[in-house]
Amino acid sequence: xxxxxxxxxxxxxxxxxxxxxxxxxxxxxxxxxxxxxxxxxxxxxxxxxxxxxxxxxxxxxxxxxxxxxxxxxxxxxxxxxxxxxxxxxxxxxxxxxxxxxxxxxxxxxxxxxxxxxxxxxxxxxxxxxxxxxxxxxxxxxxxxxxxxxxxxxxxxxxxxxxxxxxxxxxxxxxxxxxxxxxxxxxxx
Numbered sequence: 001x002x003x004x005x006x007x008x009x010x011x012x013x014x015x016x017x018x019x020x021x022x023x024x025x026x027x028x029x030x031x032x033x034x035x036x037x038x039x040x041x042x043x044x045x046x047x048x049x050x051x052x053x054x055x056x057x058x059x060x061x062x063x064x065x066x067x068x069x070x071x072x073x074x075x076x077x078x079x080x081x082x083x084x085x086x087x088x089x090x091x092x093x094x095x096x097x098x099x100x101x102x103x104x105x106x107x108x109x110x111x112x113x114x115x116x117x118x119x120x121x122x123x124x125x126x127x128x129x130x131x132x133x134x135x136x137x138x139x140x141x142x143x144x145x146x147x148x149x150x151x152x153x154x155x156x157x158x159x160x161x162x163x164x165x166x167x168x169x170x171x172x173x174x175x176x177x178x179x180x181x182x183x184x185x186x187x188x
Contacts, residue, residue: 025056025061025062025063026053028062028063028064028065028068029048029049029052029053029056029062029068030049032048032065032068032181032184033045033048033049033052033177035184036048036177036180036181036184039180039184040176040179040180042172042173042176043173043176043177043180044173047170047173048173048177051075051173051174051177052068052071052072052075052177055075056071065181065184065185065188066185068181069128069178069181069182069184069185070125070128072174072177072178072181073121073124073125073128073140073178073182074125075174076121076140076143076171076174076175076177076178077118077121077122077125079170079171079174080114080117080118080121080143080146080171081118082167083114083164083167083168083171084111084114084115084117084118086164086167087107087110087111087114087164088111090107090163091104091107091108091111100160102157102160103154103160106150106153106154106160106162107163107164109149109150109153110146110150110153110164113145113146113149113150114146114150116142116143116146117142117143117146117171118143120139120140120142120143121139121140121143123135123139124136124139124140124143124178127139128182133182133183133186136182137179137182137183140175140178140179140182141179143175144172144175144176144179146171147167147168147169147171147172147175148168148172150162150164150168151164151165151168
């Protein structure tokens with residue numbers, strides 16, 4: 001009879017522990033995003049919180065700023081990879097947006113920019129682990145330029161509309177989050 005009673009206590013303890021850890025991540029994300037948004041006018045607090053909570057809910061518990069900074073860098077890299085894949089798909093499809101040689105060339109430029117961004121972000125992850133924060137800043141800043149340069153390429157020809165506006169904006173936000181969190185961690 002003691003065993004089932006003991007099992008209930010263990011279950012309750014584990015449940016409460018998981019709840020506490022989950023609330024810890026939630027609080028860490030909110031506090032960090034609030035501080036980050038105050039320090040950088042390009043960062044949307046709402047985007048920061050909703051994106052991190054949505055993307056980290058199925059991951060291991062993030063318990064400190066270092067883990068949060070690395071997780072944001074992982075998510076930024078994933079986002080750049082997704083955009084590069086979408087560009088490849090757009091270039092393979094026979095859709096109106098790439099019927100124009102100018103738009104097709106812009107997409108090819110964007111593909112190269114995001115491919116380079118993925119490489120820079122992978123280097124940034126390595127350098128973050130080595131605590132080489134100066135290099136990390138350079139690499140993330142370099143990756144950040146992919147979104148604006150890609151977007152600007154379409155804007156150089158009157159009437160040309162980028163099929164990647166949303167993706168460029170989201171990627172820019174992810175790079176800002178990573179950059180600010182890493183700088184917060186490096187200077188704590």
